[in-house]
Amino acid sequence: MSRRRQSRGFQQRQVSYESEDFNRGRKMWQLIAIVLAAVLLFYWLSFMFTIWCWLQVIFCLCQLQFVRATIWFSLGSGMLFWWMGTDIDFDTWLRGSAVIVGMGALGTFARYYRRPQRAVEAVPPFEPAPVVLNINIELSPHADRRAVHDDLAALASALRGAIGTGQGPRRIPRPTIIDQ
Numbered sequence: 001m002s003r004r005r006q007s008r009g010f011q012q013r014q015v016s017y018e019s020e021d022f023n024r025g026r027k028m029w030q031l032i033a034i035v036l037a038a039v040l041l042f043y044w045l046s047f048m049f050t051i052w053c054w055l056q057v058i059f060c061l062c063q064l065q066f067v068r069a070t071i072w073f074s075l076g077s078g079m080l081f082w083w084m085g086t087d088i089d090f091d092t093w094l095r096g097s098a099v100i101v102g103m104g105a106l107g108t109f110a111r112y113y114r115r116p117q118r119a120v121e122a123v124p125p126f127e128p129a130p131v132v133l134n135i136n137i138e139l140s141p142h143a144d145r146r147a148v149h150d151d152l153a154a155l156a157s158a159l160r161g162a163i164g165t166g167q168g169p170r171r172i173p174r175p176t177i178i179d180q
Helices: 020-062 066-084 090-122 145-163
Strands: none
Touching: 020 066, 066 090
């Protein structure tokens, strides 16, 4: 007589940790956890990117970098449109972004357009003043040393006045062609 296995009815089978059914169910939950983690990571990074875009808009505007600010503004606006679920398609957003970046480029152009004009107005035209300098120094063996010293001091003073500085001309610290 063959022994027949008795059915347990509605009772569940006992599953040990080593059985295939347990490992199959465990692998399924691991797969679901990985997919959920990936979805959550995507939304978290999207949220952080939205915040980063708007902070960059503020920082670039404070530094008067208008083109960069408008690019970050376009990205931040696109992310907000995506988060709010508005029905703005990519082509419409791209055209609007191009217009906004163009306005930022015009702002940058206006910022730099007046700078050379102001620089020209601030600097007076260069006209060298005529300098008349008569130097008479007597260098003879019978000349008085103090008189020669006084003449050289007067020459240095005249040169300082001709150059327009309180000091005499400064020497270049490295060797020049004359020094070699």
